[in-house]
Amino acid sequence: xxxxxxxxxxxxxxxxxxxxxxxxxxxxxxxxxxxxxxxxxxxxxxxxxxxxxxxxxxxxxxxxxxxxxxxxxxxxxxxxxxxxxxxxxxxxxxxxxxxxxxxxxxxxxxxxxxxxxxxxxxxxxxxxxxxxxxxxxxxxxxxxxxxxxxxxxxxxxxxxxxxxxxxxxxxxxxxxxxxxxxxxxxxxxxxxxxxxxxxxxxxxxxxxxxxxxxxxxxxxxxxxxxxxxxxxxxxxxxxxxxxxxxxxxxxxxxxxxxxxxxxxxxxxxxxxxxxxxxxxxx
Amino acid sequence: xxxxxxxxxxxxxxxxxxxxxxxxxxxxxxxxxxxxxxxxxxxxxxxxxxxxxxxxxxxxxxxxxxxxxxxxxxxxxxxxxxxxxxxxxxxxxxxxxxxxxxxxxxxxxxxxxxxxxxxxxxxxxxxxxxxxxxxxxxxxxxxxxxxxxxxxxxxxxxxxxxxxxxxxxxxxxxxxxxxxxxxxxxxxxxxxxxxxxxxxxxxxxxxxxxxxxxxxxxxxxxxxxxxxxxxxxxxxxxxxxxxxxxxxxxxxxxxxxxxxxxxxxxxxxxxxxxxxxxxxxxxxxxxxxxxxxxxxxxxxxxxxxxxxxxxxxxx
Numbered sequence: 001x002x003x004x005x006x007x008x009x010x011x012x013x014x015x016x017x018x019x020x021x022x023x024x025x026x027x028x029x030x031x032x033x034x035x036x037x038x039x040x041x042x043x044x045x046x047x048x049x050x051x052x053x054x055x056x057x058x059x060x061x062x063x064x065x066x067x068x069x070x071x072x073x074x075x076x077x078x079x080x081x082x083x084x085x086x087x088x089x090x091x092x093x094x095x096x097x098x099x100x101x102x103x104x105x106x107x108x109x110x111x112x113x114x115x116x117x118x119x120x121x122x123x124x125x126x127x128x129x130x131x132x133x134x135x136x137x138x139x140x141x142x143x144x145x146x147x148x149x150x151x152x153x154x155x156x157x158x159x160x161x162x163x164x165x166x167x168x169x170x171x172x173x174x175x176x177x178x179x180x181x182x183x184x185x186x187x188x189x190x191x192x193x194x195x196x197x198x199x200x201x202x203x204x205x206x207x208x209x210x211x212x213x214x215x216x217x218x219x220x221x222x223x224x225x226x227x228x229x230x231x232x233x234x235x236x237x238x239x240x241x242x243x244x245x246x247x248x249x250x251x252x253x254x255x256x257x258x259x260x261x262x263x264x265x266x267x268x269x270x271x272x273x274x275x276x277x278x279x280x281x282x
Numbered sequence: 283x284x285x286x287x288x289x290x291x292x293x294x295x296x297x298x299x300x301x302x303x304x305x306x307x308x309x310x311x312x313x314x315x316x317x318x319x320x321x322x323x324x325x326x327x328x329x330x331x332x333x334x335x336x337x338x339x340x341x342x343x344x345x346x347x348x349x350x351x352x353x354x355x356x357x358x359x360x361x362x363x364x365x366x367x368x369x370x371x372x373x374x375x376x377x378x379x380x381x382x383x384x385x386x387x388x389x390x391x392x393x394x395x396x397x398x399x400x401x402x403x404x405x406x407x408x409x410x411x412x413x414x415x416x417x418x419x420x421x422x423x424x425x426x427x428x429x430x431x432x433x434x435x436x437x438x439x440x441x442x443x444x445x446x447x448x449x450x451x452x453x454x455x456x457x458x459x460x461x462x463x464x465x466x467x468x469x470x471x472x473x474x475x476x477x478x479x480x481x482x483x484x485x486x487x488x489x490x491x492x493x494x495x496x497x498x499x500x501x502x503x504x505x506x507x508x509x510x511x512x513x514x515x516x517x518x519x520x521x522x523x524x525x526x527x528x529x530x531x532x533x534x535x536x537x538x539x540x541x542x543x544x545x546x547x548x549x550x551x552x553x554x555x556x557x558x559x560x561x562x563x564x565x566x567x568x569x570x571x572x573x574x575x576x577x578x579x580x581x582x583x584x585x586x587x588x589x590x591x592x593x594x595x596x597x
């Protein structure tokens with residue numbers, strides 16, 4: 001099964017599935033019927049949701065529910081896994097992200113990513129931030145860009161005197177903010193964050209959360225998190241995923257509910273969501 | 283909480299926590315491992331002592347003269363200069379040929395090749411090649427490389443059994459080791475570094491060139507220096523591709539003549555001297571040549587360790 005065969009016609013599906021969409025330009029990502037297979041087995045199936053501009057969208061759910069897989073299909077990181085096959089529709093500002101003319105390298109320049117474990121390059125702090133702009137060859141004023149990115153990531157004051165030192169000399173929380181600075185140095189439009197605080201202590205977590213809220217005025221953010229309080233604190237909309245074995249006989253992730261974060265956490269429409277957020281499972 | 287209720291608990295806990303005496307089985311095992319260590323060390327020390335004892339008179343009477351004079355039929359004036367020159371030139375040929383080829387092959391296997399049955403077949407067999415006895419490579423060198431070198435017009439006065447052929451043979455011999463050590467170095471680069479580089483929009487080439495290779499470089503360099511040391515000490519294949527005579531290589535010629543003429547190498551000098559009927563060659567000069575070889579190999583290993591420590595990275 002290839003992506004092209006199973007992908008529905010963008011126009012008809014988009015219009016039919018989300019009649020409540022408020023103005024096309026507000027929607028950064030429009031997902032419909034998104035499934036990702038690893039080899040034979042579907043890791044996640046039939047996901048449909050819209051990510052809106054200047055909002056934080058949280059993907060929550062128990063382990064193995066496919067939330068990271070969905071996140072990684074938004075900047076075509078799944079392309080790096082040979083056996084991963086994406087089907088269904090992923091539209092980015094109305095453009096089919098998996099269309100034949102789309103270059104995954106360009107996609108990743110527009111859509112930055114921050115990973116679970118802080119993963120700075122084994123280079124200096126400066127070179128970490130400068131790597132993206134350098135390879136994109138947009139380095140008119142590299143020093144200025146590095147400073148601006150570090151300032152935006154609220155790291156500048158801590159590292160301004162040691163830009164040439166190894167990034168590994170920083171604490172875990174500082175490293176993660178460096179990774180955020182590195183991601184925004186290429187001036188992306190969206191930031192994808194895959195459990196960015198799971199390796200950090202509560203204080204570092206708080207700083208990253210404050211940073212996310214601040215960054216959403218310039219970026220649209222999609223965050224995967226295990227931490228429900230985090231989703232409740234920072235996000236505008238929340239998608240709750242769970243694992244369903246009944247559909248295929250394998251552990252397949254499905255989207256249970258997607259709504260305003262306030263509604264998901266106070267008055268979810270699906271009892272499974274309520275069970276999860278009240279701690280009855282997961 | 284009163285003492286009455288805690289005391290029995292305390293006694294029971296104290297009894298549970300009491301150390302057991304070491305059983306005789308454990309002591310015997312410890313002793314056996316110690317004997318294993320001492321035996322292997324002992325053999326090494328005896329070997330070194332024997333070599334140093336044999337070489338002592340040469341080291342004390344000849345000193346630096348021994349490494350700076352050419353080979354001679356007279357035991358009083360014979361030195362290992364030709365051997366050192368030959369070995370260094372061979373090692374340079376090996377480095378120039380095997381390192382780029384081996385690193386390129388490993389980068390292709392690890393970074394570019396799809397994980398398919400043929401790829402895995404090749405990876406397995408590169409490992410097998412590294413285990414092939416070196417004399418087999420000598421036969422390959424004699425049968426194929428010497429002829430190839432001659433056919434390409436680089437046979438020179440040695441009819442193809444020259445440093446170029448010898449170096450190429452050693453290069454083929456160590457190539458699988460370069461591929462394996464480089465592959466392992468590349469595999470040890472954390473996946474997070476690759477993901478991060480792809481994440482900011484790097485192409486596969488940029489990821490490999492700017493992140494993966496630099497991160498793997500210390501390990502690649504260390505492995506490469508050790509590989510060259512292996513080539514430096516190799517004897518058997520060289521005996522087949524022309525170094526067996528061991529007496530004709532001379533300095534002072536043009537580089538091409540040196541590379542295409544007859545030659546010798548340090549381990550071959552040792553081999554050749556230890557078979558001489560003259561006792562001075564067999565019992566004094568050969569150990570002294572071994573000592574020179576060992577010092578050079580130890581220097582190479584030390585260089586590898588220094589490179590590794592200097593550029594060691596933690597992640």
